[in-house]
Amino acid sequence: MMSGITLVGIIIIAGFVLGELADKLNLPKVTGYIIAGILLSPHIAPFVSESFVDDTKIVTNISLSIITFSVGGTLSIAKIKNQGRQILKITLGESIFASLLVMLGFILLSPFLLNINDATYMTVYIPLSLMLGSLAAPTDPTATLAVAHEYKAKGKVMSTIMGVAAFDDAMGLLLFSIAIAIATPFVSSQDIEIGSVALSVVRQLFGAILVGGVVGFIFNKASQHLAKSSEGMMITIIIGFLSLCFGISSYLEVDELLAIMFMGFMVINFNKKQELIFQLLERYTEQLVFILFFTISGMHLDISVLGNVFLVVLLFVILRALGKFTGVLVGARKASREVKKYTAGGLIPQGGIVIGLALMIKYNPVFSSISDEFINIILGATVIHEVIGPVITKLSLKKAGEIE
Numbered sequence: 506m507m508s509g510i511t512l513v514g515i516i517i518i519a520g521f522v523l524g525e526l527a528d529k530l531n532l533p534k535v536t537g538y539i540i541a542g543i544l545l546s547p548h549i550a551p552f553v554s555e556s557f558v559d560d561t562k563i564v565t566n567i568s569l570s571i572i573t574f575s576v577g578g579t580l581s582i583a584k585i586k587n588q589g590r591q592i593l594k595i596t597l598g599e600s601i602f603a604s605l606l607v608m609l610g611f612i613l614l615s616p617f618l619l620n621i622n623d624a625t626y627m628t629v630y631i632p633l634s635l636m637l638g639s640l641a642a643p644t645d646p647t648a649t650l651a652v653a654h655e656y657k658a659k660g661k662v663m664s665t666i667m668g669v670a671a672f673d674d675a676m677g678l679l680l681f682s683i684a685i686a687i688a689t690p691f692v693s694s695q696d697i698e699i700g701s702v703a704l705s706v707v708r709q710l711f712g713a714i715l716v717g718g719v720v721g722f723i724f725n726k727a728s729q730h731l732a733k734s735s736e737g738m739m740i741t742i743i744i745g746f747l748s749l750c751f752g753i754s755s756y757l758e759v760d761e762l763l764a765i766m767f768m769g770f771m772v773i774n775f776n777k778k779q780e781l782i783f784q785l786l787e788r789y790t791e792q793l794v795f796i797l798f799f800t801i802s803g804m805h806l807d808i809s810v811l812g813n814v815f816l817v818v819l820l821f822v823i824l825r826a827l828g829k830f831t832g833v834l835v836g837a838r839k840a841s842r843e844v845k846k847y848t849a850g851g852l853i854p855q856g857g858i859v860i861g862l863a864l865m866i867k868y869n870p871v872f873s874s875i876s877d878e879f880i881n882i883i884l885g886a887t888v889i890h891e892v893i894g895p896v897i898t899k900l901s902l903k904k905a906g907e908i909e
Contacts, residue, residue, distance in 0.1 A: 507552050509560070512545075517793070519545060520800035535645070535799050535856045536891045539884065542803015549808065561801045562868050566761075568798035569861035570747040571790055573762045576674045576858060577717075577769020578783045585672075591840055592668040598836025599669065599852055600642035600676040603828030608638025610824040618817045619878060632688035633875045636866065639684040640883060641825040643677035644670040645856040645891070652898045660907035665837075665844050666851035666898075674858050675766060681862050682709055682760040692872055712759030714767050720750040721771025728778055739778075740785055762865070802860045805867060806884045807877065814878060818885035825886075826853060843905045850901025854894030856887050 507515075519541040527537030547555045585593070611634035612626075621629055649670060653663055686706040724746040731738050750768050754761040773779050826849075833849040863883040867876045902908045 509557060512553060512557055516541075516545060516800050516804075517796055520796035524796065532892060532895070535795070536888065538796055538799035539803040539806075539888055539891075542800040543806050543808070544803075545800070546804045546806060546808070553804070558801070558804050561804075564797055565801055565861070565864050566751060567744065567748060568794045569762065569858075569864070570751050570765050571744070571786060571794050572798070572858060572861060573678070573765045574743075574747055574769040574772075575783065575786065576678065577766040577771075578773045578779070579672065580675055580766075580770045581773050591837070592665065592672065595665065595833055595836035595840070595848065596669045596672045596676060597832075598834075599829045599832030599849065600673045600680070602832030602835065603641040603825050604638040604680055606824045606828035606831070607641040607821060608634050610820060611637050614820060615817065618814075618820065620813065621875065621878060624874075627691055629692075629875055632691040632872075633879060635684040635688050636681070636879065637821060637882065639677065639680035640859050640862060641821070641828060642680055643674045643855060643859050644852045645854040645859075645894070649851045649854055649895070649898050652895050652902070656899065656902070656908040658902045658907045660843075660902075660905065661841060662843050662847045662851070662905040663902060663907050665840075665848050669848065669852060673852070677858065678762055678766050678862075679710075682713065682763045685709070685760070689871055692874065709760050710763065712757060713754060713761075713763035716754050716757065716759060717750060717764035717767030718771060720746060720753065720764070721768040721775075724768065725772060725776045728776060728782065736785055736789075739782065740789055743782060743786065744790075762862070799856070799860065802864060802884065805864065805880055807881060814881050814885065817878075817882055818889065821882055821886045822889050825855075829853065847901040847905040851898045853890060853897045855890040859883060860887055 520538045523537035523541040523544075524534035525537070527540070528534050544550065545553055547553045547558060612631060615630050615634060616624070616626070619630075619633075624630065649666055652658065653667075683706050686709045689705070724742070727742060727746075728739065731742070747765060747768070750765050751761045754764040772782060776782065829852045830849040833852070834845060837845045837848065860883065863880045866872045867880050869876070872879070899908070
């Protein structure tokens with residue numbers, strides 16, 4: 506077997522090359538990164554061991570922390586006020602309807618489509634459905650933004666899509682945290698008591714907000730003492746504080762990603778250097794983080810299992826799309842005809858945070874009985890969403906008359 510450092514070099518180079526190739530084919534770079542990961546998975550590449558993939562947890566956790574922190578950075582109070590109630594109504598509508606349709610559809614159909622040993626409704630199908638439902642909410646705005654830049658799209662539909670996409674990642678994180686807290690006692694075969702489940706949900710949410718708030722407050726104070734020219738130092742303390750926030754949350758057994766998202770919220774709203782902080786992360790870490798994170802994510806995909814869950818992947822894609830379209834119609838009742846009719850088409854792409862959340866399940870031993878199926882469904886759906894999403898976005902913006 507090759508040494509770990511050699512494999513890291515191969516991962517970065519393969520991810521970069523296939524990402525650029527995907528870009529040349531007018532596909533999102535993320536698709537290329539995932540395909541590179543699949544080709545480097547232990548099931549295909551004989552020189553990559555299962556233990557190496559399992560040992561990449563620290564890399565994916567740091568990468569996911571940076572991505573989640575950026576999601577928190579979209580939750581500017583001033584921005585939310587400027588976007589108005591309409592954006593919030595559409596976000597709530599499309600994310601909740603997508604989550605509910607996927608959750609209910611899987612509760613009803615997953616026992617007939619998945620073959621999991623010793624599976625029961627209570628220990629497998631209900632928790633699996635809850636978690637899949639929560640991951641139906643987020644949208645990947647990067648694919649939509651790429652289409653907008655390429656075709657110079659402008660107008661109400663485009664601005665609504667970007668406004669909603671900025672907030673529904675945060676909504677997805679919140680729903681996922683709640684789903685995990687509810688699903689854990691089911692998977693653990695514990696006695697299910699509504700009171701204790703509710704208490705666990707509240708503890709997870711408020712614990713994460715407390716940790717993220719405190720670490721964010723300390724970071725804001727510390728960052729004020731750095732000169733604007735100290736870019737290297739600023740990146741160093743950002744990553745240091747993100748790791749600290751993740752580690753403390755893990756130690757206290759509260760939701761790590763929700764804590765980091767709230768830290769991002771604290772920085773964007775209460776730090777005088779907020780623009781510099783998020784610009785530095787985007788400029789110096791985004792490309793490397795994305796290549797490492799998505800390529801390693803693809804390495805977790807088991808092609809042999811994917812064949813068994815293909816129908817389930819399609820079910821997830823179809824139910825999520827139906828939920829998005831229905832939710833937009835409900836949330837945009839008072840909006841213009843174009844916004845009501847064409848916004849949902851731009852909310853189909855999905856990647857980023859969803860893959861990270863799936864990996865969190867993969868690394869959690871509590872969910873070992875369903876983690877393989879879970880991550881294969883999510884990764885399979887992501888590849889489909891990242892391929893068809895931009896096409897549907899382009900078609901929707903064209904029909905709305907917002908493409909030149």
